[in-house]
Amino acid sequence: MTNASEVLSSIQSAFPGAVLDSRVESDRRLWATIDSKKILDVCKHLTTKLNFDHYSGSAGVDWIARKEMEVVEIMASHGAHQVVAMLKVKTPRENPSVKSLTGLYWNANWYEREIWEMFGINFEGHPELYPLLLSDELMGAWPWRKDYKGYPDLTTGERAVKISTPEGYTEYHIPPTPAEVEAGTVVTVRLKYPTLREREEKEIKSDSEMIMHLGPQHAMVPGPFLLDVLVEGERVHKAFLDLGYIHKGIEKIMENRSWLQGITYTDRMCYVASLSNNECYCGAIEKILGLEVPLRAQYIRVILEELSRIQSHLIGTGEFLTLIAGVGYAPWQYMIIDRENIISLIESVTGARLTHTFVRFGGVRNDLPAGFADQCKKVLPYMKSRTEEFIELFAQDPIYHKRMDGVGIIRPDDAKRMGVSGPPLRAAGVAYDMRKEDPILVYPELDFKVVTGTKGDSADRIDVRLREMLESIHIIEQCLDRIPEGPIKTEVKVPKKVPAGEAYYRVEDPRGEMGMYVISDGGDKPYRVKVRGPFYATFQTLTPLLEGTYIADAVAIAGSMDGCPSEADR
């Protein structure tokens, strides 16, 4: 088994002088600052020689005091070993520019676009450096830099100016005040890049093709995002994605809130998976603080996160079914009714149905209520029989198989290359689950299987989710048997100011690998929180998957990913 120090020495021997600074945190985490000229070679070396075949994302950091910016490339492996390498590349704050990794990793595209639009770091060799999350008005303001002063105040409509467009529409524009122009918060010089519409229209080759919008307001989308398809009749020739319709800037907001307040924001990233998001954020900070979580709290966390996984899978599958069967489809309602049982269980502990804010640094907020285990033992066998029923129902339905088999196939190699995560990845046959790869809490002691599919099509993705629910039920049953008595919070007093440091923490969200990269500069607020969302990673693969399918299949593929644009946009 490869460990972090072996990886470090391998890089150092292959490229002498490339590693400017390094820290081996544990066997599984390697932090290294790489010479910006050598980053491509180092990444290539990692991928080809050391099995780092999982480009997990990248984060931008603005070190305003040091007058430099940093891009952190997060590299991991799909099961060959468990090392996560955090490679930092430094660049001066004036005209920041680093080399793009899109040539090596297909999925680096979106991560680099996001860093570009938020921090203004240019990526040399990036093929399509267009805005992804931001609206056009904000482009060039680089809002996530530390010296960003905020957007002009648009809350009062007093300054609105009425404008008639050439097409005959009326629009209202709000010109900035001179003070705002002086403060530099208004972009006066527009960047030159083709708009989404121009890029789409360039692809139209004949008169019989047209662009059709599936979103941002469409019955198919689970939240607002724009999926444009270039269709000829019923055939989809090309697909375009545009995000940012619910971009809330959560990462930036968390920089301005205390450490504890940050937990509430993780809830809002994806409200059907808020417990995993809590866990991810708190876990990262526990790592910086070096806190030990009491055993009982660990069990409580595992129980709740698995319950939350079950309810997330239920609503994900149910919503998807309405996409190919219409809202009158009865099993969708059954799933929602069953989900109520699970939600009530979680509610009895956390007091909230969706946004729990339950996990705390070094423990949980409160203990399990009396009779929780009995209630669980009533609900879980019922859920188990229902889930088995659903699995059987879909296995037997001929129309279901006609619609779903062979639709949106992701092959294992492609899945790894494109960085798909969660059930879609496992449906492709890659057994990659954070609960096994990067185990946290008491997961190593529990017995469960990583559910995988064989074909990687839409039917498999649904099947994997349903069978994962059975595994979750099995996990919860074990936890209920083993959970010890004891404290639910750490004895150590959690300080208000977190000592300087950084951590990268990964959990298995219902939608896949969720990672949070938290930096502390010793203050009472995070210096930077980077969320590596699972659906953001899966989202990217939609565009190539939809090419050449039918419109109806496009809906079946997009729906089977169990999307959460809220978490992708953050």
Next chain:
Amino acid sequence: MDIIGSISQFAAQEPAIFALIIGVIGAAVIAAVVNVGAMLVIWGERKVLSDFCNRFGPNRVGGRWGILQLGADAIKLFTKEDIIPADADKGVYVWAPIVASMGTMLVAAAIPFGALHIGGKDYPLVVANMDISAFYVEAALSIMAIAVFMAGYSSNNKYSMLGAFRGVARMIAYEVPMGVCVISVAVMAHSLNLVEIVQSQTVWYAFAQPLGFVIFVIALITDLGRIPFDQSEAEEEIISGYNTEYSGIRWGLLYFQEYNNALLGSILLSLLFLGGWQGPIIPIPVLDIISPLIWLLMKVIIVLWFFIWVRSSLFRLRIDQVTDLGWKWMLPLSLVNLGWAVLVGSYFA
């Protein structure tokens, strides 16, 4: 009786005037019956579908059964703003819902709504008792396809256009096997008249030609545009398809016609294959007169219930799979059924 005697005397003396009076009264009655019936079908669908889905359905307006929900919906639709898109083909756009309702009224004119059992004899309740009524009804049912195309094409909307194309492709693929099934029934009944078809069913044609029955049911669901064959609407793909741009009362008309057609289609199915109004006469004074009506109503309700059951439990097929099924399976099989009908029919003739 005296009244019946004088009426028949008048009919013999002035046949043209008698036909006119009957026509006007009949038109008024069927318009009322069909539309009220369709409203009940909508309400019934919402209640039954809710039952399948383990929820309540309409339960506020008009008591716990929500019986006045449709009245409330209708008031809402009537008072809504009538929006016509700026780029729409206005004439066609406006006329599409009207063509749709004309189609259903044409069907209703020739379809027998049952019979009255008076003095040991069945008097069928039909306005236009024409010789080819079976074929006429089946043809008039597909006027809806024209209306769907008019609505979808004139809206000048991408979703609507796709919905219209889908609707027409589907309709063509299923009209043919449906027609062949009607012919098979006519071959066995030795008549194209719906009344005579009903009267000739000593054995229900659902049992005499089971293959034809199955094909006809599937083709009928397709014709009505219900799940699993609602590709022309497909809310999750093309946002209600052909009626995306419609709002207010025009949308209400289009929506209403779907349920009118569902009602008329299930009556047609009962007449052709399920023995129509035939059944044992209930030996109670008043009930014996309307007992054929009761039997037909029961059959229609069962057929409609079956349609709702299908809706709550099946997935929607893709449009290419639908046409595939229509041309490659339904059409050849319906021809096989026609051969069967010819063989059996000539044997018993």
